[in-house]
Amino acid sequence: MPDSREGGVRQFVPIIAAAAPTILVRLGGTYLRFLSERRRGVKAFSDALRESDVPPELAGRLTQAYHDAGSLRRFVGFGRK
Numbered sequence: 001m002p003d004s005r006e007g008g009v010r011q012f013v014p015i016i017a018a019a020a021p022t023i024l025v026r027l028g029g030t031y032l033r034f035l036s037e038r039r040r041g042v043k044a045f046s047d048a049l050r051e052s053d054v055p056p057e058l059a060g061r062l063t064q065a066y067h068d069a070g071s072l073r074r075f076v077g078f079g080r081k
Helices: 004-051 056-069 072-076
Strands: none
Touching: 004 056
């Protein structure tokens, strides 16, 4: 007698396969919007530091740290540590 759960899982495979492209496109769009907002935030942070007369070397290091803090690769563990 076959397990009824096995048939249930097989029914969802085509549904998941049909939804995968849509999910991937939406996820990709969300990621690109995140990158765009991150870039604008880093630029605003850098501009604010420069307007505050922070020394350029320190402003560069702080800006890089701010940029790295928003890195999804580092957040999920795929980037350099």
